[in-house]
Each structure stands twice: as structure tokens, then as C-alpha cells.
Amino acid sequence: MSEGAATAATVATAAGTAPLRERNGGQILVEQLRIQGVKRVFLVPGESYLPCIDALHDHQDAIQPIVCRQESGAGYMAEAHGKLTGEPGICFVTRGPGATNASIAVHTAYQDSTPMILFVGQVGNDFAEREAFQEIDYRRMFGQMAKWVAQIDRTERIPEFIARAFAVATSGRPGPVVLALPEDTLWGKASVPDMPRYQRARSAPAPAALDALQTLLAGARRPFLLVGGSGWTAAALRDLETFAERFDLPVGVAWRRLECFDNHHANYAGHVGWGMDDALRARIRDADLLIAVGTRMGEATTEGYTLVQSPLPRQTLVHVYPDAGELGRVFRAELPIAADVVSFAAAAAALRPAAEPAWRGLARAAHAGFLAHQQARPAPGPLNLDRAACVVRERLPRDACLTVGAGNYALFPHTYYRFQGPGTSLAPTVGSMGYGLPAAISAKLEYPQRTVVCYAGDGCFQMNLQELGVAMQYRLGIVLLVFNNGMWGTIRAHQEREFPGRTIALEFDNPDFAALVRAYRGHGEVVQSDAEFGPALERALAFAQEHSLPALIEMRYEADGIAPGQTLSGIRAAALAQRAPAAVP
Template sequence: MNHMTAAQAIVEMLRREGIREVFCVPGESYLPLLDALYDEPSITVISARHEGGAAFMAEGYAKAKLMPGIVLATRGVGASNLSIAVHTAFQDSTPMIVFLGQVNQNFKGREGFQEVDLVQYFKPIAKWSVEITNPRRVPEIVGRAFRIAQSGRPGPVIISLPEDILPVKADMQFGPVTVVPRPAPSEREVASVEELLFRASKPIIIAGGGVKHAAAEGSLLSFAEKHSLPVLSAFRRHDVFPNNHRLYMGHLGLGTQKEVLETVQDADLILALGTRLSEITTQDYSIITPDKKLIHIDIDFDTIGKVYAPDVGIVADLKEALACFQVIEGDGNWQPWTLARRRAYESTSKLVITEDNVINKSIIAILRDTLPKNALLTNDAGNFAGWLHSFYPFCEKHTYIGPTSGAMGYGMPAAIGAKLAFPNKTVISLSGDGGFMMTIQEIETAVRYHIPIICLVFNNQMYGTIRMYQEMHYPGKVIATDLGKVSFKNTAIAMGAEAHQVDTAASFEIAFNQALKRHKVTVIEILTEKEAISVSTTISKLRGE
């Protein structure tokens, strides 16, 4: 038993669970919790400029560190601001725990100052949302939050903290730290996988975030190599398998090349490993057809059969599953097909630079040739990311973080979180001008805490993705997608960062090399043209001109 305040008990639970960084925007509703954090030297508090930015930092940190990201905010207004990152964590299966100050229990139901029913507000986009009403139950509820956030399909947990309970002292009983369950397949299930695998002539693996969360990238590589199995990465899970490997066949995302899609279309067996087979990965639920056998392995029971009924469905941790599959021996006769599909992928991903190339392509070539192999890249939502996804080779694990939720404003704050998780890695964020402006204030956060990220901002003065669809469906009728002229260089300098503005590949290379050497927060604004609206088309082509 330990006699302490509810706030101190929360901090003690964080310490016991190995938390070393928390992110917040301060609020008067949880001041006792901030005060308790002040007295805990092992935990660093990162105070951000906006709750959405703070929560994106926590989400990016969690993806990189493979442990829960922690974020604190106040009542309804702070909670509403960070809800975008809660949704991202939910869709991206990211473990996160959100502590939210709440109005005094005596004032609830009277529409108190900034009052929102936080439990109900977050219920649809969180794994669990709960309010603590008894100080003595803090260790129990926070411990349960850590288990829920990390067990099964990971996700966000919301804990509402009425301000009157935080300073109350009680006898606290702390249990053991969280041990995450790692279920494994049964012998019968392994035999079923073996039977279907060797009946196939064109099997493929679609590998998703479950492989990354289980730290099973090495196990996947060994399994694929043993059986010469082609591997495709699910949407924005590029680093799940080395892109330069002979068995890698491409990324199933937005604007996926037809050669990559043909690999899935030609397959007769799909091993879906740690993926929920999302709308984007499956290309609007179109590429997994009834003529294909499906083996679906995921740690979440509800994910199996949610979209496609599998021939074999297994609830298992991917590292444990792949370890069990080591007993599978033999090799199929699909090597010639595998070789042909790899050549098809290489024909679309080969980065050829010519004088008439748009600058985006040249920049990806410079990143590829300049960055250390373990550099970590984050990206925002937007068409600019198409060049990254199509041409940058992710050859090592823990080198990519992106929002499968498609949230704008994500890339730069996520890079801050990732840099804190991996302080010795080079961390680069890529953003469009639309998304970057949504969380640009967090540059000051990075400067204040000396978190040296490099931010690339592709500025074409428009919401490019929406403009593309606008031109596809209503050519020439441009409304709401043009943006004004903003100097991101000058804005970044005003916040204490180093910054450059470039409009050629040569000037970018100079600025980028300087940024790599100086190890300071740096923004490189890249001026691009509206016309080259995506990797595969232009505005003129969309208009039929």
C-alpha cells in the first residue's frame, strides 16, 4: 500500500510501465497531475502548441517505440482538439493513452465550464473510454488502460479525470506491470496453412501493421525466403519488408501501379498477415476475389472475417505465428512467376531522372542517395506523398511512419515523436503546404526542446489531392482548393528554426546536405508547380486538354 494522491498514483503507474516521455497542452483541470510529473525526474513532459499536435507526437512516438504514447489535455475543448489523433490511433492500430481533465463531479450535468461527456464523446473512436470517480481505483484503471491499449489489436484508451479527484489522497495498491498476451496458432491451424500453401501455384503475402507491432519483420523475411513467397506491403506499412529484396512486389496504397495490382489479381492464394484488409489496401475492396483462397492471420478476433471470409482464419501474434510456421517444409513451383512479378514491380519503381522531370522525383532520388539506410521518414496526407511511396526504397525496419487514417497535419508532429523515440536516427518529415500549415506551430515545440527534425514542405499553393479529384469529376471548375502565398521559410525562421526555400533539385541538394550536417530543426520549402498534380497525371490531362 502507498498513501498518495490520485495524480501521484497516475504518475507512479506511468513510471512503472516504463514511460519516459509524455505530451501535453497544459490545462487548469489537471494541474495536480502536472505537479506530480514535476516531481518525477524519469519522465519528460513535452508541452506542445496545440492538442492535435501533441497527440500526433504521441501517436508517432508510439509507432516508432512500439509502446503506448501518452498525451494529456484539458476538458472538452482540449479533448476535441486532439480527437483527430485519437481517430488516427484507432484506424492505425496504435497504442495510446489519453488523460483528459474533466469538470468537478459536483458540476457535471449542469453544462459546466467546457463540459463534454468525454466517455461518450470518444466511445466510437477508442478501444475503451472511462472516467475515474474513485481515487483508490487509479492503479486498477490505469493498469487496465495499459493492457487494453497494447493487447489484441492496439489502439487508444481515454481516461477522464474529474478535477476534484486528482488531489485526493488514498491508499493505493499497485499490481504487476503489463504483460501483453502473445497467442500462437494451434498445430491444426499450422497444418491448414501448409495444406493451402502447397496447393497454390501463385501465392502472395500481404503484410500489414500487425507484423510491425509484433516486431516480426525478421521472422517474415525468413519465412518468405524459405518458401520463395512474394510479399506486398499494406497501405503505409512500407518498411514491413525490405523494398530492395527480390521477393518484394510493391505497396498497396493510393495510386498503386497496375503492375503491382496485377500481382494480386493473378494470385490464387493470399496470406494476409497482420492487416485488416482496409479499403485502401484492397483498392476499394476489389482485388481479393472469390476465386482466391485466403489465409488471414491477425491478433484481433474481430478483424478475421470482418471484410472477407477466410478459408483459414487464425487469431495470433504474428511473431508467434511465423515461429510456428518454421515446421513447414518444402517449396512450391512458383519461382518463375515470382521472378516475373518482381521484374514488373522494378519496371514501375525504377527512378529515372531526366531534365523534364518534376522536382518531386529528383528530391526522392536525392533522399535515396543521401540518407543513411536507417533514416526514418514520416509523411503527411497529400498527393506529394505519391512520389515517396512510388520511388523511395525502404530497406530497413523502423524507417517509415505514415497515417493510414489519411490525417492532414500529421507528418511533422509525428516526426517530433519519432525523433524522441529514436534520438540517434535522422528523422525527416514530408508535407504538403496544406497539411503543414495545420500544425506548423509545432516547429516552435521542436525548437524549444531541441528536437532536430528536417521538414520538407512541398508548396504548390493548393489542396492538391482534392484538386485532383475536383478536376477528375468537375474539370476546370476550381473552387475552395487554391491556397494563398505563404513563405514557410520565413515563418520557420521566425520560430527559431533554420530554413531554406528552393525551386530546383540542385538548390535542394545543397540545403539538404547542410541540414544533415547541422543537426538543427530545419524547414526546406520546395516550390512546385500546380500542373504536375500527381505521379501519374497532370491538370491538363485530367481536363482532356
């Protein structure tokens, strides 16, 4: 024991408290995670943080280590855990290549406002600045994609840094924290007290702001409530429903935030952003009062900052957001309110209209418009993905969780499925590919009794298909729907729109996905028609539940059917028509 540690232990004994134990850095760190309530960590083991791996051995009763196959998968699982629970998802990766692989999940957590902590092994301080084996300056590498990036250079400061990491990841606008762990810090020893469990900082709306909101509502004729962001709880959504019901507000959910309002609710108007129907777009465009709660209203939600114009929206804007620094940054709001969604929803639920709202019936009409677009659209070929999405909607229980990565295939569940609240949808608003399978694994670990279905494009799935090994190892009965059209479909649509008839570098040969999942002890089928899909889905769900192993349905369909109500041939024809020379009179 060092002289300083011995002195600290002596003081503790003299004060009548238990003497501090000398522990190495890995032991101190993992014990802090336990104190902070961590129950699961996702990792790809590496020699750069061996003391942490060893310390996990002593906490198996409280912390479950999930051994992943690649760091991007591990990072995605941690990010999905943060979305599901509101608590920081924890990921450990080794230095250098491990960190670069995990960076995609950090970027996702940043743009999706998800609490997450990434621990990265680092060369010892005695080797620093020599470009030692796998050495990277993580402050420079992660600086623009994390809320806080730091390196713990002293063993005795580990508790301080961990407590701060949890506070930063969850406060204001939630997001990722990256902590580098030099080897000498982890192997070093110290006698240091633990930090208590963190307390989440809350920001509530001021009474004057609530009075101003009621005044704006009283003068409105066509209001609209737009909900998104992170940090929602079931209780907060019930409060928001109360607010929407009392004021008869139509409610839309921001891009890929479909879990932020019950899609079955009579006030639900639809999914706002790319791919929305014209009637919903018109409701938001023509609204005289737009109340945006929890959402940044990014590019996808605002359709390139046109539906809600930046910097000065055409609608009177009330913007509620937990980070005051975000308010006024992109949109000038008539009423900016710095408040987290839980606190705002509780306050809004207590408001009551002074008189019958002038727009009575607007919410009912908006919900009727949403339901009118729930009927499957025509599509080319024997397997209609619109009808398949409706089959999924009718078959799954309401608390099922659907996950997606990125691609036009995701428009099918987002158009037809009706999500119910927190934990029913996991989708990266940043549009990162390879997310669906790791997210489904994380959801099944957190909610083992729930049905979990992953939608994945053939390209998207192959970015992290190795994580099927995690589903096999931990006996996770997830169902995967793999959309096989043999190409990068979204990019093909963009090429046809911008360079019609000149597509290149888009197609690829695929493996037999159904056979592949069987190599992971799972169940696999190929479907090519509407008649085959329903029975195959039933078999997949039954297998996953009975055997606690993954089940996969490979959906081979006509590639021309690129999105609900859209075909590639139609996109090409429209683009060519725009480029045709005008007729000479």
C-alpha cells in the same frame, strides 16, 4: 487519513510489508505510469489536471514531459510514439476544447491500430451533469473511436484503471484508450497499493492452422504474401523474411505500412493500394492464394474492396489477424488465423516446403517489377519531384525515418523510397492531415541519432506548423520538405476527375516557409529546380545534425505535376474525353 485508508495501512504493517503512503490522485496516477514503463508524455497543460502536472515534478529522472503547442500535435506525437515502440503513447489534455482538439489523434490511433492512452481532465463529480465549464461526456464523445472510454470516479481505483488501460491498448488489435480524470479524483487522497507492470497478451496460431496453411501452399501456383498492421518487431520481420524466402513468396506491404517488410529484400514486390503500378495490381488480382498477415485490408489497400473483393474474395484467402472479431467481418477467409504478428511470424519461420515450390522465380520477377518502377518519371517544370524523391533515397542512411501527413505529395516518397523496417516510416493510414511534423518530432525524441525527414504539403504543414516550437525548444534536428503548389492538390485532382474544368475553393496564398522556420531558429531555403535540390538537401541535413534545430526546404514546383506519372491537365483531359458525346456514324 480516512478510516479505510488507516485500516489498510495498519493491515500492511501487521503483515510485515511497508505501510502504504497516502497520495493524491495525481501522484498515484503518475507513479503508475512510471511502473508501466512510460518514459515520455506529451501534453498541453491545463488546470483540470494540475495534480498530475505537479506529480511529474517528482519523476523527472524517469518521465520526460514534452510541452506541445496544441492538443492535436500532442496527440499525434503520442500516436507516433505508439507506432514506433509498440508501447502506448501517453497524452494529457485538458477538458472540453483540449479533448476535442486531441480527438483527431484518437481517431488516427483507432484506424491505424496504434496503442495510445489519452488522459483528459474532467469537471468534478460534484459539478457533473450541469454543463459545467468545458464539461463533456467523454464516453459518448469518444465511444466509436476508442477501444475503451472510462472515467475514474474514485481515487483508490486509479491503479486498477491504469493497468487495465495498458492491457486494453496493447491486446488483440491495438488501439486507443481514453480516461477522464474528474478533479475531485485527482485532488482526493488514498492509501492504495500500486499495480505491477502489465503483461502483453499474445495469441499464437494453432498447430492445425499451420498444417492447413502448408496444405494450401502446397496446392498453390500463384501465391502472394501481404503484410501490414501494427506490432511488428525487428525479430518478427526477420522471421517473416525466413518464411518468405523458404517458400519463395512475393511480398507486398499494405497501404502506408511500408515499414512492415524490408523494401531492399529480394522478395519485395511493392506498396499495395492507391497509386500502385499495374503489374503489382495484376499479381494480387490473379493470385490463387493470398496470405494477409496483420492487415485489415482496408479500403485504400484493396482499392475500394475491388482488388480483394468483399465479402467473398476471388483469391483463396488466409487471413492472419490478432483480433478474432475482425476475422470474417469484411472478408470471408478460407483459413482465418487469430494470432498476433510476432507469434505468427515465429511459427511461420519454422515451416518448410515439402517440395520445390511450383511457383519458383515468382518472387524474383515481382522484385524486378518493383525495381523497374524506381526510375524517376517525367514531370512538368524545372523541379521534378520524382527526381527529388530519388535524391532523398540515395542520400539518406537506411535507418532514417520518413514521416508524412496526407496528400498526393506523399506518393513521391512512398513510390521511390525504400523503407527498411520498424521505425523507418510514420504515416497515418487514416489519411489525417497535419501528422508529419508531430510524428517527426516524436521519432527524433525516440531516436535522437537517426536522420528524420518530414514530407509535408503546404496545406498539411500549416495544420500543425506551430509544433516547430517543440522542435526548437527540445533541440530536435529534423528536416522538413514542404511541397508548395499553392492549393489543396489532392482535392484539385478529385475535382478535375469528377467535375473537369470547374475547380473552385482550392487555392491559397502561402507565407514564406523558409523565412518562417528561421523565426524558430532553424535553417530555411527555397528551391525551384532539380539543380538546386541536391545541394539544399545536403545543407539542411548538415544544419540539422550540427545545430540540433529544424531545417526546412520549401519546394516550389509546377502544380500540374500532381503525382508520379500524373498531371492535373491529363486528369482533366481524360475526364472531358469520357464526357464527350459519342460520334454519330
